[in-house]
Amino acid sequence: MKWRKGGPLATVLSWVYVLILAAPLYYLVVSALKTNIEIFTRPFSLPAKWLWENFGTAWETARLGRALLNSVLVSGVAIVLTLLLAIPAAYALARTDNRLSKLITGTFSAGFLIPPFAALIPTVVLAIQTGLFGTREFQMLFLPASALPLSVLLLVQFMLTVPSSLVESASMEGAGHWLLLTRVYVPIAMPGVVSVAILQLLTFWNEYLFALTITGTAPDVRTVQVALPTLVSDATNLGVLAAGTVLTVLPVYVAYSLLNRRMQEALTAGAVKG
Amino acid sequence: MHRTTPRATRGVAAFAAGALVFALASCGSSEEPAAGPASAPAAGGGSIDVVTRWTAGNSAAAAQKRVFDAFTAETGIKINLTEGLETIDDQVETSVAAGKSPDLVIVNLFDKTIGWLDAGVTVPVDQYVKDWGLEASMKPEALDEWRVGGVAGGELQGLPFSGFSWPLWYNTELLKKAGVAATPKTTDELIDAAKKLRAVGIGPVTVGGNDWTGQKLFYQIAQSYTDAGTMQKVMQEGGYCATPSVQQGIKLFTDLRDAEVFVDNVAGLSADDMYASYYSGKAAIMSAGAWAYTESKASGTGIETRTELGGFPVPSGAAYTKPTAYQGFTGVGFMITKQGASPEKIDLVKQLVTKFYDQPTVGDFVKDASILPPVTGDFASFATDPLLKSSLGLDANVEYTVLPDVWIGAASDPITAVLAGAYGKATPQEICEGLDKATQA
Numbered sequence: 001m002k003w004r005k006g007g008p009l010a011t012v013l014s015w016v017y018v019l020i021l022a023a024p025l026y027y028l029v030v031s032a033l034k035t036n037i038e039i040f041t042r043p044f045s046l047p048a049k050w051l052w053e054n055f056g057t058a059w060e061t062a063r064l065g066r067a068l069l070n071s072v073l074v075s076g077v078a079i080v081l082t083l084l085l086a087i088p089a090a091y092a093l094a095r096t097d098n099r100l101s102k103l104i105t106g107t108f109s110a111g112f113l114i115p116p117f118a119a120l121i122p123t124v125v126l127a128i129q130t131g132l133f134g135t136r137e138f139q140m141l142f143l144p145a146s147a148l149p150l151s152v153l154l155l156v157q158f159m160l161t162v163p164s165s166l167v168e169s170a171s172m173e174g175a176g177h178w179l180l181l182t183r184v185y186v187p188i189a190m191p192g193v194v195s196v197a198i199l200q201l202l203t204f205w206n207e208y209l210f211a212l213t214i215t216g217t218a219p220d221v222r223t224v225q226v227a228l229p230t231l232v233s234d235a236t237n238l239g240v241l242a243a244g245t246v247l248t249v250l251p252v253y254v255a256y257s258l259l260n261r262r263m264q265e266a267l268t269a270g271a272v273k274g
Numbered sequence: 275m276h277r278t279t280p281r282a283t284r285g286v287a288a289f290a291a292g293a294l295v296f297a298l299a300s301c302g303s304s305e306e307p308a309a310g311p312a313s314a315p316a317a318g319g320g321s322i323d324v325v326t327r328w329t330a331g332n333s334a335a336a337a338q339k340r341v342f343d344a345f346t347a348e349t350g351i352k353i354n355l356t357e358g359l360e361t362i363d364d365q366v367e368t369s370v371a372a373g374k375s376p377d378l379v380i381v382n383l384f385d386k387t388i389g390w391l392d393a394g395v396t397v398p399v400d401q402y403v404k405d406w407g408l409e410a411s412m413k414p415e416a417l418d419e420w421r422v423g424g425v426a427g428g429e430l431q432g433l434p435f436s437g438f439s440w441p442l443w444y445n446t447e448l449l450k451k452a453g454v455a456a457t458p459k460t461t462d463e464l465i466d467a468a469k470k471l472r473a474v475g476i477g478p479v480t481v482g483g484n485d486w487t488g489q490k491l492f493y494q495i496a497q498s499y500t501d502a503g504t505m506q507k508v509m510q511e512g513g514y515c516a517t518p519s520v521q522q523g524i525k526l527f528t529d530l531r532d533a534e535v536f537v538d539n540v541a542g543l544s545a546d547d548m549y550a551s552y553y554s555g556k557a558a559i560m561s562a563g564a565w566a567y568t569e570s571k572a573s574g575t576g577i578e579t580r581t582e583l584g585g586f587p588v589p590s591g592a593a594y595t596k597p598t599a600y601q602g603f604t605g606v607g608f609m610i611t612k613q614g615a616s617p618e619k620i621d622l623v624k625q626l627v628t629k630f631y632d633q634p635t636v637g638d639f640v641k642d643a644s645i646l647p648p649v650t651g652d653f654a655s656f657a658t659d660p661l662l663k664s665s666l667g668l669d670a671n672v673e674y675t676v677l678p679d680v681w682i683g684a685a686s687d688p689i690t691a692v693l694a695g696a697y698g699k700a701t702p703q704e705i706c707e708g709l710d711k712a713t714q715a
Contacts, residue, residue, distance in 0.1 A: 037573060040550035061330040124368065133372040213368055218356045229359045233331040235549055235569035240331070 032243035039238050051239055058231060058244035063219050067227035068251065074136050074211075074223060075204040078143035082151055082200055083193065085144060090155030090189075091181050094162070105156065111149030119146070120213065127214045134216050139223075142210065147200045154199075158192030159185050198259045205252050224248045319350030322614075322622050325366055326380040327606055329357040333568050334436070334606070334643035338380075341638075345629050351622050363387050370395050370611065377614030378623055383420060383431065383604040388683045390609060391422065391431045397615040398429040399608075406628050408433070408649075416603035416648040424506070424680045435630060436605030436639070437646030439665045440490070440563040441583040441672065442597070448476050448558040448580075457584045459597055461530060464587040468535045471558050477537035480557035482545040483697030489690045490600065491561045491586070492697075493678045495530065496523035498592045502676050509681035512713035514706035519593070524702045526589055531697065541697035553577045561586070563600070567644040567661040583664050585672035599672040603648055604679050688712035 031039050032054055033047040042048075058064060093101050123142060124133070132138035162185055170184050186193065208225045215221055217230070228248055231241045328334045342353045356376065358365055363386040366379055379396070381387055390396040403409050403417070414426070416437060421428030444457045452471045458464040468478035481491045497505045499519040507513070514520050530536070537543070537557050552560040553573040571578045585597025608630070614623045629635060631649055637656035639645045644662045647653050657663050682689055692708035700708070 035574065036546070036550050037554045037575060040547065041554045041556065063330075124372070128372045134369075134374055212359070212361070212365070216356065216369070217359060217365065218354070226359075230329040230357045231331040232360070233329065233333070234545070234563075234565050235333075236331060236546055238546060 028242055028249075029246060032239060032246050034239050036236075036238050039242075054237075054239045054243035055247065057237075058240045058247060061240065062227045062230050062244055064224060064227055064244060064247055066219060067222055067224040068248070070136060070221060071205060071224040071248075072251070074139045074143070075201055077140040078147070078204050079197060079201050081140065081144040082147045083197065086148055086151035086155055086196065087186065087193065088181065089148075089152045090159050091177075091185055093152065093156045094159035094185070095167075105153070108149045108152050116146070116209065120209065123210065124214055133214060134218065134221065136215060136221050136223075139207075139211060139215050142214075143200075143204050143207065147203065151196045151200060154196050155189060155192050158189035162188050194259055194262050198256060201255060201259070202252060319352075320618075320622050321352040321354055322378060322619070322626055323354045323356070323376040324378045324380065324626075325356045325358045325362065325369075325376045327358050327362055327382060328380060329359065332643075333565060334639060334645070337635075337638045337642040341630060341635055345626055349625055351625065353626070366390075366611075367393075367395065370613075375611045375613040377611060377619050378626065379609045379611065380435075380606055381432075381609060382436075382606050382679075383434075384679050385684050385686045387609065388431070388680065391429060394612065396431065396609045396611050398431070399433055399610055400430045402610070402624070402627075403430060403433065406624055408628065408631055411631070411649040411651070413437075413603070413648055413650060419603045419680065420607060432607045432609035433627060434603040434605075434607040434648045435645070436607070436643070437603040437648050438564040438601070438605045439646055439668055440561070440600035440602070440677075441665065441668055442586050442599065443552060443560045443562055444582045444584055445552070445555065445558045445577070445580050446582050448555060452476060452558070457582055458587045461526065461587045461589040464535055465530070465533045467558075468533065472534065476555075477551060477557035478535050479559040479561075480537045480548045480551045481540060481543065481561055481697075482548045483536070483540040483543050484690070484694040485544050486686075486690060487545045487548055487561065488540075488543075488697055489686070489693050490678065492527060492693050494561070494586050494598055494600065494675055495527045496520060497675050498523045498526055498589055498594065498598070501593050505676045506681050509676070509678050509713075510683075512710045514709040514713075515703070521702060521706055524696075524705050527696065528700075528702050528705070536697065541694055549573075564644045564646060564662065564665060565605075567659045567665070568642065570661065571659060578660050581661060581664075583661065583668060585668075594673045594675070596671060596673045598675045599668060600677045601646070601668075601674045602677045602679075603646070604677065605645065607648075682713065685713050685715070688715060 027044065030044070030046060033050045033052065034042075035051065038047060093105055127133040127138045127142075130138070132141075166184060166188075167180060170180055175183065206225060207223075211223045212226050215223065215226070217226055219227075225248070228241075228244050231237070231244050326338065328338045342355065346352060356365075358379075358381065362379075362381055366376065366381075367386070369375055375395075379387075391398060403412065412434075416434040417430060418424065418426050418428075420431050420434045422431060442457075446457075448471065449455075449457065449467065452467070452474045454467045454470055458467045464479075471478045479491075482488050493509075497520070499522045500508070500517070504517065504519065508517050508520050514524065531540075537551065543551075548557075548560050549562070549566065549569070551557040552562075553570060553575050555575075555577075567578070570581070585599045587597050588594050608627050610620075610623055610627075613619060633649075633651050633653075636645075636647050636649060636651070637653050640647060640653045640656040640662070641658055644657075644659055644665075654666075657666065678689075679686070689709060689712045692705065692712050695708065696705045
C-alpha cells in the first residue's frame with residue numbers, strides 16, 4: 001500500500017481524531033448496559049453483564065415513547081415552517097440589491113445579537129398572553145422564529161451563487177418568481193437548504209430551556225429533552241439514564257445520516273451542473 | 275435536601291421565573307388563578323393538578339402512583355400529574371405566573387419553596403391540619419420543621435410527609451481489613467482510621483464535595499463546637515467569621531481535610547460518585563440519608579449487610595457528647611397553592627392529602643422509600659429494609675445537629691459553590707468570608 005504525500009502522519013492524526021470523537025459515544029453506549037458501580041469502577045471496559053433491560057426501564061419510566069413523538073412533532077413542524085419562511089425570504093433578499101434589502105438583511109443579522117436567555121422572559125410572557133403557555137404549539141411557532149436569522153442569512157449566501165445568466169435566460173423564457181425559486185434557486189441552493197435543515201433540526205431537537213419553561217413537564221406535551229431528566233433522582237441509576245440518552249440520540253443520528261447523504265448528493269449534483 | 279447538582283440552566287430559569295413573577299405581578303395578573311386546559315374537571319369527581327418532586331426515577335414514585343391510582347378508583351377524582359425536575363420551584367412559580375397554578379405541590383422545604391408562603395404562591399395549612407383530623411397523629415417536631423422560622427407558633431407552610439435520618443455509613447468489613455477495630459467516635463480516631471485505610475489502598479470518607487451532600491457534611495462538622503440556637507442564627511443571618519465557635523468548627527473541617535480524611539479529589543465529586551465509590555468498596559465511609567437505604571440494596575453489592583450506621587466523630591471540647599447525625603422532616607411534604615385552596619378545589623385536595631396519611635399508605639412509603647413516618651403509629655412491620663431497621667436504633671448512639679436547609683434558605687446554591695472550594699484548598703478565613711457573603715447577598 002502506498003502512502004500519499006504526508007500520508008502516514010495524516011492517517012494517524014485522522015484516526016486519533018476519529019477515536020477522540022468516538023470515545024464519548026462508546027462511553028455512553030457501554031454505560032447504558034452497566035450498573036452504577038461498573039460505570040464508576042470500570043468506565044471504559046465492556047459490561048461484565050450486559051443489562052439490555054436498562055433500555056426498557058428507561059423507555060417505560062420516563063415514558064419516552066410519547067416524549068419522542070412530541071419531539072418529532074415539534075421539530076418536524078418547526079423545520080417545515082422554518083424552511084417555508086426562510087427560503088422565500090432568502091430568495092427575495094438574494095435577488096434584490098437596494099438599501100431596503102440591505103436593511104432587512106442587517107435586521108436579520110441583528111438577531112444574532114440577542115442571547116436566547118435574554119429572550120426567555122418576554123417569550124414566556126408572549127406564551128401566556130397568547131394562551132399557548134404549556135402547549136406544544138407555542139414551541140412549533142417559536143422555534144422557527146428563533147431559527148430564521150441564521151437560516152435566512154445562510155440561504156442568501158447560497159442563493160447569491162446562482163449564475164445571473166441562468167436567471168436571465170429563465171426569465172426570458174417566461175419564468176416568474178415561483179418558477180425561478182422552485183426550478184432554479186432551490187435546486188442550486190439545495191446543499192444550503194439541507195445544511196440549514198440539519199443544523200436547525202439538531203437545534204430544535206436538543207432545545208431544553210424553552211421547552212422546560214414554556215411547554216413544561218406534563219407527560220402529554222413534554223419533549224424528550226424534558227422527559228429524560230425525570231430519570232434523575234437522589235440516587236440516579238446512571239445506566240438507565242445513559243440508556244435513555246441513547247434512545248433520544250438515535251432518531252437524531254438517523255435523521256442526520258439521511259440528510260447528510262442527501263446533502264452530499266446535492267453537492268455532487270451542483271458540481272456537475274457547474 | 276434531596277437535591278441533585280444544580281445546573282447553569284437552573285440559575286437562568288430561577289432568574290427568569292423571579293423576573294416573570296415580578297413582571298406579571300405588576301400587571302396584576304398573577305393573583306387571579308385562571309383555569310387552564312389541565313384544570314378542566316374530569317367527568318365524575320373533578321380533577322386535581324399536582325406537581326411532584328417524586329419523579330419517575332425516585333424510589334418513592336411507585337408508592338406515590340399506587341396512592342394516586344387507588345384514590346382515583348375510589349373517588350373518581352382525576353389526578354393531572356406533572357413531574358417537577360431540579361427546577362421544580364421555578365416550574366411552579368412560572369405556572370402560577372401564567373395563571374396555570376397547580377392545586378398541590380409535593381416538594382421538599384428548601385431554597386425558594388421556603389419563600390412561597392410569603393410570596394403568596396401557597397397558603398398556610400394550620401387550620402387544615404386541625405379540620406382534617408391530622409393534628410392528633412402528626413409528630414409535633416415534624417410540624418415545627420415546616421413552620422415559618424422552624425419554631426412552634428410559626429405559620430405552617432405545608433404538611434410534612436417524608437422524614438429522614440441522615441447518618442454516617444461505615445463499611446465494617448473494610449475497617450476491619452485496615453485494622454480499625456471499631457467505628458471512630460472522635461475526630462482523632464477518625465484521622466487514625468483514615469491513615470490505616472489509606473495504607474491498604476482504601477479511601478476514607480467519601481462525599482459529593484461539589485454538591486448538596488458535601489454542603490450538609492460540611493455543616494455537620496462546622497457546628498461541632500456550637501449550640502443549636504447560635505448555629506441556626508448564623509446560618510440564617512451570617513456571622514461565620516464573627517462567631518468563634520463556628521470559626522473553630524470550620525478550622526476543624528480544614529484540619530480533617532488536610533489530614534486526608536476525605537478521599538482524593540473530593541472537591542470534584544458528586545453524590546453519584548459518593549454512592550458508587552462506597553457501594554463498590556473503594557471508600558469505607560460516607561454520609562447519606564434514609565433515601566439511600568433501598569438504593570444501596572438495589573445496587574446488588576450486598577453493601578447493606580456490611581454497613582453499620584453511626585454518627586460523625588466529634589472533637590474534644592465539642593458541644594455534642596456523641597457522634598452527630600441529621601434527622602428531619604423537611605424531605606417532601608404537601609404545599610397547597612391558592613388555586614388548591616379555592617372553594618371548588620379544597621375538598622378534593624383534602625381527600626387526596628388525607629389519603630396519603632392513611633397508616634397503610636405511610637407504611638407503603640416506609641417499605642418502598644425508607645421514609646421516617648411523620649405520623650405516630652407502629653410501622654415496624656413495614657421497615658423490612660435492614661438499614662432502615664438499623665436506623666431506628668440511631669437515637670441511642672448519636673446526637674442530632676441542625677440541618678441547614680430551612681435556615682440557609684435561598685442562599686443554598688451560592689453556599690454550595692463556596693464549599694466546593696472548602697473541599698479543595700480554601701483556608702478557614704476564606705471559607706467563612708465566602709459563607710458570610712453568600713448568606714448576606
